[in-house]
Amino acid sequence: MSKTYKFTILGKPRGKQRPRTTRKHNRFYTPNETKSYEAMVRFIATRQAKMLTGPLRVDITAYFPIPSSYSKIRRMRCLSGDERPTKKPDKDNIEKIILDGLNPLYKVNKYTHHKEMWAAGLYKDDSQVIAGETKKVYGEPARVEVIVTEL
Numbered sequence: 001m002s003k004t005y006k007f008t009i010l011g012k013p014r015g016k017q018r019p020r021t022t023r024k025h026n027r028f029y030t031p032n033e034t035k036s037y038e039a040m041v042r043f044i045a046t047r048q049a050k051m052l053t054g055p056l057r058v059d060i061t062a063y064f065p066i067p068s069s070y071s072k073i074r075r076m077r078c079l080s081g082d083e084r085p086t087k088k089p090d091k092d093n094i095e096k097i098i099l100d101g102l103n104p105l106y107k108v109n110k111y112t113h114h115k116e117m118w119a120a121g122l123y124k125d126d127s128q129v130i131a132g133e134t135k136k137v138y139g140e141p142a143r144v145e146v147i148v149t150e151l
Contacts (some may be wrong), residue, residue: 015089041101
């Protein structure tokens, strides 16, 4: 029997940002906005379960706010699903930030130089995700709904 976990991340959907680099030392780092969104996803998801093993299906639905400049007729078309958001962030970047947020967070111990788990994730690695669908739709309130199913 497969088990299903559902959770919602409130707020405008975000996409994974590209890594940035410093000028002085040519070091790469993840932008703080991406780190904090991934941490929020991890916090909300791990309230459902921790460290699932085996293959998983992850379905993501990103609900975007309807722009206030839209007419009443256009708002109704958006809510009925006749009109879909074709703006940024891209579908794959939404998927990346959610799947990476479900991973555990590892940090390198500066004394032993080994990776240690800093915060548990919903699963061990996002390579466990073998199926799923990501959709972008209009809806109120803005949010991202995630359904994880053990296969």
